Amino acid sequence: MWQLHQFPLCPFSRKVRLLLGEKGVGYELVRESPWLRRDEFLHVNPAGQTPVLIDPEQQIVLIDSQAICEYFEETVEKSATINGTAVQRAEIRRLTTWFDTQFYQDVTGPLLHERAIKRISQSSPPDAKAMRESMKAAVGHLDYTDWLLDHRTWMAGATMSLADLAAAAQISVVDYLGGIDWKGHEQTARWYRGLKSRPSFRPLLSERMEVIGPAPHYADVDF
CATH class of the missing domain: 1.20.1050.10 (Glutathione S-transferase Yfyf (Class Pi); Chain A, domain 2)
Known part of the structure; x- marks a missing residue:
């Protein structure tokens, strides 16, 4: 299952969560406090920002809310959020x-x-x-x-x-x-x-x- 590294009031993580919810994609939350600048988190995302979405089984790491949203727009047909002309x-x-x-x-x-x-x-x-x-x-x-x-x-x-x-x-x-x-x-x-x-x-x-x-x-x- 996808793991979303975020903290409760991160607006960019909330954007991703709303999109995943609309598309019916399951995930679990992993708390990350980016202001702590943990070495382990910086190793995954040198920018030190949330959200980061990880699929451990497929070894996929997605970083940046817009990149994450575009990924699911391309891979999940349900509830398109970038459509029209x-x-x-x-x-x-x-x-x-x-x-x-x-x-x-x-x-x-x-x-x-x-x-x-x-x-x-x-x-x-x-x-x-x-x-x-x-x-x-x-x-x-x-x-x-x-x-x-x-x-x-x-x-x-x-x-x-x-x-x-x-x-x-x-x-x-x-x-x-x-x-x-x-x-x-x-x-x-x-x-x-x-x-x-x-x-x-x-x-x-x-x-x-x-x-x-x-x-x-x-x-x-x-x-």
Whole structure:
């Protein structure tokens, strides 16, 4: 069976988990704390980042969330998440990259570092200014997702795609950390409620990170 090396609030691991859940691919979780920089993990992935997906029996090692997702798009026909015309597939990939890079850089990464990783790895308090800036950035980014969902059923078009899974992975971490004010973002909230109600999402709602618990509404599908 596949082994997914990850930690509970890694948004890129969550993206992979959502895709594997949609495609019905079984796996087991292996906890990895990349901030520890373990030699054994660095030997597998010199970048020291999660997720890493390993099949010990077939001696397959997959690294990087996008590479992992593309692998299963090519090898598992069920529930395609990069489909449509060439233009539509390009848009799915564009938005997936936007959430993985821009949204993570501006919102998820700083908030995750301040609220969780600093407390776990350094036992130090969060930087209030950095947290305010990331939460302010979240408002702007959700304004954009609201606009997208005003014009589309899903993030990249008429059907659910990898862009939706990437978005849900990032937003779910920020929501866990209490970094989203949902007032004024009903389009994105409605879309997110739909994602949260899917079987692939349920394991994420029950998982907890040490040191910091989720926002009160986090596990509520009808928040």
